[in-house]
Amino acid sequence: MSLLKAEDISVRDGAHTLLSPLSLHLDPGEPLVILGETGSGKSLMAQAIMGILPDGLAAKGRVAIGQRVLSAAAPEGFRGLWGREIGVLPQEPWLSLDPLMRARGQVAETHALVRGLPAAEARQRAVADLNDLGLAGAAARYPHELSGGMAQRVAIAAARAGGARIVIADEPTKGLDASRRDDVARLLLDEMGQTGGLLVITHDLALARRMGGRLIVLRAGEVVESGATAQVFAAPGAAYTKSLFAADPENWPKRTGAGRGGDPVIRAQDLAVARGEARIFEDVSLQIRAGEVFGVTGPSGCGKSSLGDALLGLLAPSRGQVLRDPADRPTAFQKLYQDPIAAFPRKRRIGDAIADLLKITGCPASGVAPLLDRLGLDPVLLSRLPGSVSGGELQRLSLLRVLLRAPAFIFADEPTSRLDPITQARVISLLTDTAEQEGVALMLVSHDHALIGNTADNVLALGPAAAAVPAGEGRAGPVSRRQEPSRAT
Missing domain, CATH: 3.40.50.300 (P-loop containing nucleotide triphosphate hydrolases)
Structure with a gap:
């Protein structure tokens, strides 16, 4: 049984269609990767199924999470699911981190407020989470004292702390070197395990290949190609997908x-x-x-x-x-x-x-x-x-x-x-x-x-x-x- 099903999700900006209707599903233990160029609609798709589109944009379609069926046109219905059923790792860590709170407190707060852990245990879990991401020395730092890559890893720790079965990761490895990218991929896959759902939005070809599972390629708000990730990388069918792979700096x-x-x-x-x-x-x-x-x-x-x-x-x-x-x-x-x-x-x-x-x-x-x-x-x-x-x-x-x-x-x-x-x-x-x-x-x-x-x-x-x-x-x-x-x- 799928953890999440999105049917005919579309996004419009007044008279302009930014995302043509698309459907997807998340199955337990199988990551879904959305790959595409900047401005292709990847993040809009995720925001629509989370109910967090920016003002001025409107979505249509249905989202089924477990036994709940929600309308993408009524974003207020999604709020009770944030952190508990769906965790999100936003593209910009600076938008998700409190500038007045140290890194340890950012993660501990999620453990305490979403999972309901006692304060002392929440702090202990936060420290362990940061250590897992190579941030042992950053626990007492404020966001402005962190590099871009460090801030991204703090945001990852906070997103994971709520224990949601479904995680949507929007460009989770931007600004990270290859070893850190692989660490983040492993952590996301481990967190998903055999029972969780993972939706990864990226333009990083190496990350997409590393995640495996299924792949959807977007361009200009439309699906260009889809299939098993390994199969698409081995033999891309669409001309756009071929040009995307050929543009790798390698x-x-x-x-x-x-x-x-x-x-x-x-x-x-x-x-x-x-x-x-x-x-x-x-x-x-x-x-x-x-x-x-x-x-x-x-x-x-x-x-x-x-x-x-x-x-x-x-x-x-x-x-x-x-x-x-x-x-x-x-x-x-x-x-x-x-x-x-x-x-x-x-x-x-x-x-x-x-x-x-x-x-x-x-x-x-x-x-x-x-x-x-x-x-x-x-x-x-x-x-x-x-x-x-x-x-x-x-x-x-x-x-x-x-x-x-x-x-x-x-x-x-x-x-x-x-x-x-x-x-x-x-x-x-x-x-x-x-x-x-x-x-x-x-x-x-x-x-x-x-x-x-x-x-x-x-x-x-x-x-x-x-x-x-x-x-x-x-x-x-x-x-x-x-x-x-x-x-x-």
């Missing part, structure tokens, strides 16, 4: 572009960063020239984001110094955030926020339309609030906003972690073309070794004991060196 040709030479735009000498008593990294020296793509890779929590923040002056180093070209205006140094939801005012329409930027900086409004086209973005998105667009669309809008400021240096912090392979290739191509053609120094951070290896001119591998690694062809600085990312530590 299959990218190696970029042959090179930095322009000349003076560095930004340099770091013997840089070290610590948080409290914990050393994040030390003795890092590098320089990034105009037109150069400088890649930084390493596991989640190794300090990739902290390094970029230190270069921008957003985080004070504990030792060393950062040197920037004094001729560049302060706004020439820009950050493309890993979590774009934190970079946009939540209650202001996206177009209004971009108009504010144009007014403050004096950038011409004529630059917006060409960038929308290059990024594959529908202009209608400018009329929406940040919470009403997909994470991938919001990340591309963040990139648009950065490029409008004609930057000299961009710190791109996991800029494609929310993007499907096809859109990811387009955005990385735009970033690297911008670096080469406009002389922008680009620091590209990613946990994806294949992406960095096929894109960057020079690579810095961060690990438990960070150090710069040797460089090729003399294009990097005297201390920064190149190494194939597959051998990085």
Whole structure:
């Protein structure tokens, strides 16, 4: 007997159909994976069967959970099931975590309020949950003190704590390195066991393959292909599915572009960063020239984001110094955030926020339309609030906003972690073309070794004991060196 059946679920935005009618079922012990490009309707489908669609969107269809049959058009009927029958892991951990509560308390609260455990036992269970996810040292931290990958794992622990038989995981591994991704996949599968139901929404091909079970491929709100996951990966039938698989960074040709030479735009000498008593990294020296793509890779929590923040002056180093070209205006140094939801005012329409930027900086409004086209973005998105667009669309809008400021240096912090392979290739191509053609120094951070290896001119591998690694062809600085990312530590 299926744990959940969804019949003819559709989503509309006024006169526009965003998700054409589709049906699915969740059986005990068999995961269902929804795979597709950014904006394909994956998250809308999950929100519709949870009764949590954003304002302005309307759903139709029926959802049967056990003996209960609910109407997708009446979302209030789902509220009694949240946490108890259905647990959800949202795409943006920042939206599900209380900024004023430490990580341990976030998880303990679910154990106490949903499962009804005594406070002491709830705290003990929370600590054990965090330890299982490699977060033993993060229990006492607030969300703003966590890396993107750590925040995602805290959100996973909180979603699992309610004991719901059905778990909907929306992009559960974005921003995580391969080992953490496999850990999360194993935890979700273990939690499901033989009696639970698991619905995984992802654009991560490796995660989809790892989850197994059944697979539905979505594009533009319609089902393109479905079947056993292993079978679809072995022999995709639809042309779109084939192109999606071919766009994996493992299959990218190696970029042959090179930095322009000349003076560095930004340099770091013997840089070290610590948080409290914990050393994040030390003795890092590098320089990034105009037109150069400088890649930084390493596991989640190794300090990739902290390094970029230190270069921008957003985080004070504990030792060393950062040197920037004094001729560049302060706004020439820009950050493309890993979590774009934190970079946009939540209650202001996206177009209004971009108009504010144009007014403050004096950038011409004529630059917006060409960038929308290059990024594959529908202009209608400018009329929406940040919470009403997909994470991938919001990340591309963040990139648009950065490029409008004609930057000299961009710190791109996991800029494609929310993007499907096809859109990811387009955005990385735009970033690297911008670096080469406009002389922008680009620091590209990613946990994806294949992406960095096929894109960057020079690579810095961060690990438990960070150090710069040797460089090729003399294009990097005297201390920064190149190494194939597959051998990085």
